Every structure is written in C-alpha cells, then in structure tokens.
Amino acid sequence: MAASCSTIVFIMTVFALATSISATEYIVGDQNGWSLDFDYQTWTKDKVFYVGDKLVFNYAPGVHNVMKVDGTAFQQCITSSSNGTLTSGRDIITLQTPGRKWYICGFGKHCELRNMKLAITVQAMSPAPSPSTSSTLSVSTTYGFVVALFSGLPLFLV
Template identity: 35%
Template sequence: MARDMSLCCCFIVVVMALLKGATAAQTYLVGDSFGWKVPPNSSYYTIWASKRTFYVGDKLTFNWTGSHTVGISHIQAEYDNCTRDPGEVLNSSGPGLIVPLGTSGSFYFYCTVDDHCGSGQKFAINALTNGSEPPSPSSASSFTIGAFVAAVVSTIVITVLIYD
C-alpha cells in the first residue's frame, strides 16, 4: 500500500512538471540558421512565422551581419507599405537582438534599411495569451506534446499499480 502511494505521488509530480514545462516561454531564432537578412524569396519570413505559434512571454532573437534593423509596428498598413518610420526601430551593432513579446496581439516586424522590407525581410505574428487557441491546428503546441507525454506516463503508472 505504501509503495502504491509513493508511485501515485511520483506520478503527480511528473505530471505537474510536464504541465509546467508545457507553458514555459520559448525563444525563437528568427529565420532559423538563415538569420535576419534579405531573404532568397519574398515569402521566406512569412512562411517561417506561419509554422509557429507565439505566446506572450516568448522571445524573438534576431541575428544579422551587415546593415539591418528591426522595425516593430502594431499597425498593418505600416507593415504593408514598409513605412520607414514605424512605431519602434531597434538597432544592434551585433548579433543577438532579443525582442520579448510582452503583450498579446499583432506584431509586424520588418527591416527599415533600403528596400529590404520590399524584398521580403518582414513577417507578422499574433502573440496569444497562454490558454488562447492558436489560429490554426496545423502546428502542434508544446502543451499538446506535454499532454500526450502525461497520458503515456499515467497509463504506465496505472498498469504497474494494477498488475503489481
């Protein structure tokens, strides 16, 4: 009986740890290994962003060499028109500019140097609050993976308790 209770307590601790990890903030490297530079095609960063679900608390890391900026706007028209003076322009002399997503809503990111934005160096995201539904079910969230792992672990623990 004491062994069963110990296993049950261990199970609860494991499930809680998995669920806590499922809501942990993520850090995304914009463009992955390509980085933040004029892309090979105009949809490169749009495709990159569409494969991810972003939440408040996540961070975007922009790595680049050469002359680039990160313009941030909450106004789609500024993004669509590649406005040279968006709400905020972040500069960095080196790689590793980190932009935290502190609020929910739409964020429009683009480079304000020359015609980089017009060449596709831009992307838009929608930062969700934890617990919000992502816009499409095509991307598996870490919560779904955590729930799956919790279900597998609980099945194993229950099997051990029943057949032991």
C-alpha cells in the same frame, strides 16, 4: 490577514516562475537569421507565439536592423524615427502582450524588395502541455518544485 497575503504573493510568484520556464525562444529565420529574400511568412506557419516567448533576430550589424511597426507601416514598408529601431545584430524581443506584431528591416529597400518583414500573432497564454509531449519533464519538475515548497509551508487560506 498578513499570512493570506503572503500566500497569495507566493502563489503568484510560483505561477510567474512556471510561466517563464515554459517560454520559447525563436531564432527568427532559424539558421538563415534575419536576412534578405527569406520567406518569413512560411517560417511562421507552424509556429504559435505566446506572451513571454522571445524573438531573436540575428544579422550583421550595420547591414540590417529591426523596426517594430504597425500594420500599415508593415504593408507599405514605412520607416520613421519614432519606431524603436534595434541595431545590435542579436536583438531579443520578449513578446509582452497578445495580438498582432509587425517587424521590418529599415535599411534601403530590404523590406519592400527583399522580403525582410515578419508578422506574427501572439496568443495570451500557453496551453498546459499534454503528458505525451517532450516538455513533461520540465512541467513535472516545476510542479514538483511547487509541491516541495508548499509541503514545507503552512497554508493560510481565507
């Protein structure tokens, strides 16, 4: 029984490792960063966000911030002290749950008048890449790693 539990824990650990390897880091706004008068809605159009991906907000500290808000606060650009306000100038948010996510700048009227607001939808899991994608090397390396680990261990299946 202990051997099968160890095998299950091992498989779950390998799965978590493979999932973390496939996570994508998005620089919000690309080279523009988190800035005034940028069209974040257009920026998100060709992107699919998954649990485990990271959003990186780059901006000048003391000039902007990042606030996670709900849908109503996003639409109305409402800020409150209960929001988790990030202020480092390089804030990294790991997307941990699927669903809609909303972020605004809480400085002045940056959200209301200068378009500093980002809304995304996070998907539950990243699909397995097709063999024709550029990620084939990392996926096959990950699976090669898993095969190498399994080949040296006896499997106890119940």
